Amino acid sequence: MASPVEITALKYCYPGFEKPALTIAKLTIEPGEFCCLVGLNGAGKSTLCRVMAGLAPHFYHGELEGSVKIFGQETLESNISELAGKVGFVMDDPFDQLTRATYSVYDEIAFGLQNVGMPVELIRQRVAQVLEELNIAGLAERVPTTLSGGEQQRVAIASIFARDPQVLVMDEATSQLDPQGCESIFQLVRHFKDLGKTIIMVESKLDKVLQHADRLLFIHEGQIIMDDTPQQVLNVGIFERIGLGLPSYAALAKQLEADGLYRGELPVKIEEAAAMLQEVLHGDH
Secondary structure, three states, X not given: OOOOEEEEEEEEEOOOOOOOOEEEEEEEEOOOOEEEEEOOOOOOHHHHHHHHHOHHHHOOOOEEEEEEEEOOEEHHHOOHHHHHOOEEEEOOOHHHOOOOOOOOHHHHHHHHHHHOOOOHHHHHHHHHHHHHHOOOHHHOOOOHHHOOHHHHHHHHHHHHXXXXXXXXXXXXXXXXXXXHHHHHHHHHHHHXXXXXXXXXXXXXXXXXXXXXXXXXXXXXXXXXXXXXXXXXXXXXXXXXXXXXXOOHHHHHHHHHHHOOOOOOOOOOOHHHHHHHHHHHHOOOO
């Protein structure tokens, strides 16, 4: 079986720019992996998401050199609609994602399914399921453009989940959601991972996403400068060297270390942070 994502000798430049926004020698993401992309603003995280979804260069244009394959299919030789059946892409701004051509949330979610010729009864089942899972059944008859930003984002996410893609790319998809809305999305992402689907996520709420991520790809100036487990990436000092803030559990550990209260690896998961605090409280340092 071909890998969900396979990138080789990639260079991508936006229109009007000579300097590549991305330069990646090789990147392979395997089935069922959960990869988190981190880096400073402007590092290239969103551009990599667009490349993997086929939006760059098909929609954003520019020049792409090298090879980007989705399940063995070259994105340059495919159109966006073909790729959309395999890769679901959730943007940070729902205004860019909603069709603005439907008169109800129900129709907005059903729109993409209708375009691929899904049977009506299956569409009804899929839409009802995601409305319930995202806790937005009460919005089903509302006009999408009258919703709040957070509500619109949940509708945009629902429209992607309804298509049941094999790869889910999420670019700061929870940025406009309140804590309850964020938690519902992370629950769905966990469910997506449990199903064996592939997840690629840009997310500022690192404490949340790193509870489940298998790999952390650190991107700086358009290049992947480290690709390893979250534990490995957090503990080599790369966050500090680049000037990116550590997730809160790791940041707490660094402060305790500076105060002479803790020596050990930086925690990634909440269980590891709890164990660290127990160690500190018992004075075993």
